[in-house]
Amino acid sequence: MSTARFSPFELLLLNSRSQVDTAILLLLAWVLVQRQHISEGQRRRRLAQVSAHFRHGHELGPVMQIAHQQDMQAIQLAAEIVHRECSPTRSMKVIQQAIVVAGDNGNLCHANHYILHFLADLLNITPDTLTTLYKELTGTHLEAPGDMSTQAYWRQYDPHHDERQAQQQAAAEKARADAAATAQQREHERQERRAEKQRKRQERADRKAEVRAQREKAKQEKARQAQTRREQKRQENAQRKKAHQENARQEQYRKDQHQHSRQEGARQAPTDRTARALAVLGLRPGASHSEIRRAYRKMAQLHHPDRFFSQSDQQIALASARFQRIKNAYDYLSQRGERS
Structure with a gap:
């Protein structure tokens, strides 16, 4: 079966000796990458310390990479495995490990504050138990998380919130403007395509009309030529008839002349012969x-x-x-x- 159908975390699970250990390892790495002011090497060493007894059998690098990418599909899959496979005792140990890697110096970032509550809820650990464990392991009190849906929360804990909001708003305005420009451009392109189609249809109609006109003109020219030929033939027939009549008339005239000449000759011949005979x-x-x-x-x-x-x-x-x-x-x- 091709491995292209599996995500990187799913491939880790397929190659892992213990899928539940690999899932817990990803959740702990997710907590670690939220911590500030520590190096990547410190994160990996801390993860190696808490997972020394794990039976996953693979390198930590791919797990840290998936955690840095904030691959929520992989994190959700890991949470489902942990929720399904961990016993109450193992769940308690997992939340203790998460508290240690989240803030073993008592300095808990806001992201991990919410991640710890998420993991406690995932592992069926009550908020009171979580608070007690956090106090025992870090020596500090775990306060209730603030309301992340308010602007005051983000202005307090995120000094760049307003700037980021402005940037997001500007980006949203730009995206809307770009979308409007894109829509306008697409509409313009659609209108141009429609105009081009209309122009092509008009050109085809003009060509058809021109072809029809040429055919009609050719038909009229053919009819005119046929009429001309008929007229010429009629004139030729009339000329032949006239010539025939003229020839007949001339022939009749020649016959008449010949007959007249013969008659004249018949009348004159005796007179001439008589004169010649008298002369002899x-x-x-x-x-x-x-x-x-x-x-x-x-x-x-x-x-x-x-x-x-x-x-x-x-x-x-x-x-x-x-x-x-x-x-x-x-x-x-x-x-x-x-x-x-």
Whole structure:
């Protein structure tokens, strides 16, 4: 088992050969450390003298250290052991030892005055018996203790009482001021934390609002772009439709023009061909059929290929070509005359 769970006095009790002797030793050391005007060495020698027959089996140093520390838990434990384990005879001997170490020269300090009454009550010794024992052992009378709850008592027996009271009051005022300052500081820190939390919440809300605004803006921009694309597509469709209509109109116009040209050509072609045919026969427009026949016979005689049999082949070919044109012109004019 770990020893860290036990106090120093409890460890002494665990290692002691006699726990009741160790408990009595601590109570006597408690009385000794209250005495003034004696050295630590004198305290230890006096404790060694009164405990020479004890069976505790350990050094006195740890006991004196616990007593100097005023470890009231250890002192209370020691008092419980003594109260439980000591017989009346042993109790009487313990109170006698306490009187000796408290004031063997008859000079009893105020702290030990009350400690002796505490020990007498602990050991079931009456105040009268305590007074008698004290008188027998020290030769002086044990007076009744004063009222420690009054200011007059402490002013009488403690010259530094007022100064200590003032210091305690100042310390209490300082502690209250420090506590108030600490509370104010904590309140300020709480307010700062609340303000920081509020600021962070506001920042988060602002960021969320900004994100929502950006999303809404992006949504509107997307809708605008979609509308723009639809408008562009509509315009493109309108332009394509217009271009298609224009192309159809132009195509129709070309068809109309072509048809008109064909009709004009059909109307003009006979007139032009007639004029060319008359020109081949050397006639003017408006010549009669008899004039056309006479002109043909004349031209045929002049340009018939048989007249050029003695010429070169080239001259014969040219004559044949001229004669063919003359014949074609005459045939065309004859046929046209018949239709008319």
